[in-house]
Amino acid sequence: MADMKSYQADHVPDTAPVLRGLTDIIDQVIDLAQAERISLRDVLRTIGDASFAPILLLPALAVATPLSGIPLFSTTMGILIFLIAGQMLLRRENLWLPGWILRREVKGQLVRDGFIKLYPVARWIDARTERRMRIVARRPLVFVPQVLCLLSGMVMPVLELVPFTSSIMGVGVALLALGMLTRDGLLTMIGMIPYAIVGWLIATAAM
Secondary structure (H helix, E strand, O other): OHHHOOHHHOOOHHHOOOOOOHHHHHHHHHHHOOOOEEEHHHHHHHHOOOOHHHHHHHHHHHHOOHHHHOOOHHHHHHHHHHHHHHHHHOOOOOOOOOHHHHOOEEEHHHHHHHHHHHHHHHHHHHHOOOOOOHHHHOOOOOHHHHHHHHHHHHHHHHHOOOOOHHHHHHHHHHHHHHHHHHOOHHHHHHOOHHHHHHHHHHHHHHO
16 A cells, blocks of 8 residues: 555645746756656655646656657656546546656656757747636636546557657647646647647558
């Protein structure tokens, strides 16, 4: 039962920073990745759990980096996305994650290099993010991006067999999560585009 220890029991939310966009999250991860190795528990302690959306951004962004080339990395991130999105749908107040995911470690340099590559794109997106079409980011329509994220996490382990699809799916989840975080309904709708691309790639691979 020790392996099923929840993140809720470990985190320190009172010291977590207020995160408002992609660059804020990437900055926090890059700072943390100065260590030789970092675990998911370390990252979540830094981000905090005041909102599930920024936590959902983390595995989505990670899959969009070269880290997705690590064997079974996309599968682990897919499980993480599934668990977070599922608890968002259930409207839980605190996030629970199994201990074996929290203990997974990655070399700090790999994380740092991967997230640094995302920084220019993240800064460009943050500069154009605002509260638009907020009805899409509110109930009941907010359930649509949450369900899409849930389904993304479910299929991501399978997508490791189709090159690039996991990364594209990660971009989709990241855009949906950022749209929910910033209450930008337009960004949420744009986040659905990568799903059409993944569908096309899967259909092409099946032919």
